[in-house]
Amino acid sequence: xxxxxxxxxxxxxxxxxxxxxxxxxxxxxxxxxxxxxxxxxxxxxxxxxxxxxxxxxxxxxxxxxxxxxxxxxxxxxxxxxxxxxxxxxxxxxxxxxxxxxxxxxxxxxxxxxxxxxxxxxxxxxxxxxxxxxxxxxxxxxxxxxxxxxxxxxxxxxxxxxxxxxxxxxxxxxxxxxxxxxxxxxxxxxxxxxxxxxxxxxxxxxxxxxxxxxxxxxxxxxxxxxxxxxxxxxxxxxxxxxxxxxxxxxxxxxxxxxxxxxxxxxxxxxxxxxxxxxxxxxxxxxxxxxxxxxxxxxxxxxxxx
Ligand SMILES: CC(C)(COP(=O)(O)OP(=O)(O)OC[C@H]1O[C@@H](n2cnc3c(N)ncnc32)[C@H](O)[C@@H]1OP(=O)(O)O)[C@@H](O)C(=O)NCCC(=O)NCCS
Numbered sequence: 025x026x027x028x029x030x031x032x033x034x035x036x037x038x039x040x041x042x043x044x045x046x047x048x049x050x051x052x053x054x055x056x057x058x059x060x061x062x063x064x065x066x067x068x069x070x071x072x073x074x075x076x077x078x079x080x081x082x083x084x085x086x087x088x089x090x091x092x093x094x095x096x097x098x099x100x101x102x103x104x105x106x107x108x109x110x111x112x113x114x115x116x117x118x119x120x121x122x123x124x125x126x127x128x129x130x131x132x133x134x135x136x137x138x139x140x141x142x143x144x145x146x147x148x149x150x151x152x153x154x155x156x157x158x159x160x161x162x163x164x165x166x167x168x169x170x171x172x173x174x175x176x177x178x179x180x181x182x183x184x185x186x187x188x189x190x191x192x193x194x195x196x197x198x199x200x201x202x203x204x205x206x207x208x209x210x211x212x213x214x215x216x217x218x219x220x221x222x223x224x225x226x227x228x229x230x231x232x233x234x235x236x237x238x239x240x241x242x243x244x245x246x247x248x249x250x251x252x253x254x255x256x257x258x259x260x261x262x263x264x265x266x267x268x269x270x271x272x273x274x275x276x277x278x279x280x281x282x283x284x285x286x287x288x289x290x291x292x293x294x295x296x297x298x299x300x301x302x303x304x305x306x307x308x309x310x311x312x313x314x315x316x317x318x319x320x321x322x323x324x325x326x327x328x
Contacts, residue, residue, distance in 0.1 A: 029070075030056050033097075034227065036075040040099045041255045043153045043295050044128040044320040047097050049227050050250025050259035051297075055080075055095070057221035059262070061213045065095075067117055071110055076102055079110075081118060091120035091326060098132060107135040115139060115327070122326040124149070136325045144326035150300030150308060152316035156258075156287040161315055162280040167236070168272045171244060173281045176235045180243075181216055187235065187243035188214045191264025199267075201304055227251070231285055232258070236265075236274050244269035249282040251289055258286035260296040263310070275310050283314070297322065 025033075030052070037047045054060060065080035077098035084090040098110055114121060122144060125132050167173050176184045189212040190196075195205045222228055232249035245265040249258045260282060265275045283294055298307035300321055 025056050025068075031226065032070075032075045033078055036078065036099065037097060038252055038254050040101065041252060041257065042100070043151060043257070043293065044126055045100070046124065046126045046129075046151075046320075046322050048250065048257065048259040048295060049252045050261050053225035053227045053250060054222070054261050057218055057225060059214065059218055059222055066092075069110075069113060069117075071098070071106070071113075076106075077110055079114060081114070081121075083118065091122045091328075092118035094118075094121055094123040096123050096125065096132075098129075100129060100131075102131070104131055104135065107131055108138065111135045111139055120327050122324050124322050124324050126151075127321040127323050133325070141325040141327055144324045144328070146301075146324060147303055148300050148324065149297045149322040150318045151295055151297050151320035151322065152308070152311050153293060153295050153319040154314065154316045155293050156283060156291055159280075159284060159287060162283060165273060165276040165280045165314070167277045167281075168274060170239045171236050171269075171274060171277075173234055173236050173278055175231055176233050176243075176246070178230070180235075181219060183243050184233075184235065184246065185214060185216050185219050187246045187266060188212065188219070188262075188264060190266045191246070192262070196267055200306055222248075229289070231289065232282055234278055234281055234285075236269075236278050238269065245274040245278050247275070247278045247282055249286050251286055251291055253290055256290055256292040258282065258291040258294045260294070260311070263307075276313055279311070279314055295319075 033052050034049050037052050038049050066083045067081040069079040071077040079094050079096045081092055081094045083092050192212045195209040198205050229251055234247050235243045236245035238244040247263040251258045263275055296311050
């Protein structure tokens with residue numbers, strides 16, 4: 025994406041942010057770097073000047089009889105008429121579509137249901153939140169013996185990409201999803217190019233790109249925090265622990281370190297968006313153990 029377009033999206037999301045909004049500046053930056061593995065969208069839409077809404081649309085692949093998928097952001101101040109017009113724009117381009125929305129953005133939910141879209145079931149995401157005024161409870165999540173937690177250094181790019189790839193290997197995620205692993209799964213798509221893209225986004229902060237280092241010097245876990253100084257909010261996206269080091273409290277200790285650093289940089293609140301349905305429960309358990317509680321639900325609506 026052009027730098028000006030990214031800047032406009034970041035400004036749009038930042039201007040109206042509340043914990044119930046589906047996108048935080050960190051989500052926008054992370055998606056722009058394609059860190060989450062999503063391909064470049066087939067179509068993008070933008071509304072308003074300055075920007076008041078935007079959408080990315082991915083068409084189904086050639087033989088696939090699936091609806092298109094869309095990521096849609098419209099500011100909470102968008103009038104019902106403009107919401108309806110934006111939904112019409114989407115449907116004109118792709119009459120069959122699935123789009124995730126915050127259940128708490130009732131005007132948007134109403135605009136979608138008025139045009140026949142219905143909540144489609146299946147995986148959904150929860151927004152978990154906590155305040156950062158009192159962090160004394162985080163003392164319950166110390167760094168496990170034998171590890172240290174610190175910001176990654178710029179000269180550690182290969183190791184930083186490596187720990188992401190081990191944590192997010194598709195076979196490992198399938199195991200956490202209780203799905204069969206065949207051994208034919210591809211590797212993670214995360215790469216040095218993607219991490220460069222992440223670090224080049226205007227909201228990346230090296231102080232919030234943390235790694236847990238094992239006794240042998242290898243990286244055992246990582247976590248990236250995205251700080252929005254305007255709203256004083258920090259988002260975790262993503263977090264991972266190498267399967268060889270899991271279930272020792274590393275991810276909780278690392279997230280606790282991000283929260284402390286973010287608070288020192290001016291954050292007053294933190295959010296994270298794990299799966300809300302029971303199909304992938306570990307991340308939600310991780311963050312709830314840090315005192316984060318559900319404040320919104322991001323659910324798929326579909327034309328069917
Ligand atoms: C989610 C993840 C980061 C947890 O890392 P971790 O270092 O093992 O987590 P912790 O040891 O701090 O444990 C946090 C909680 O998760 C639970 N947990 C961790 N792994 C688990 C597993 N495989 N099954 C069940 N519970 C698990 C722990 O028991 C603990 O909960 P509890 O204290 O209530 O019992 C790790 O599994 C991972 O990298 N997963 C793949 C990437 C991912 O999903 N990241 C999170 C979304 S951004």
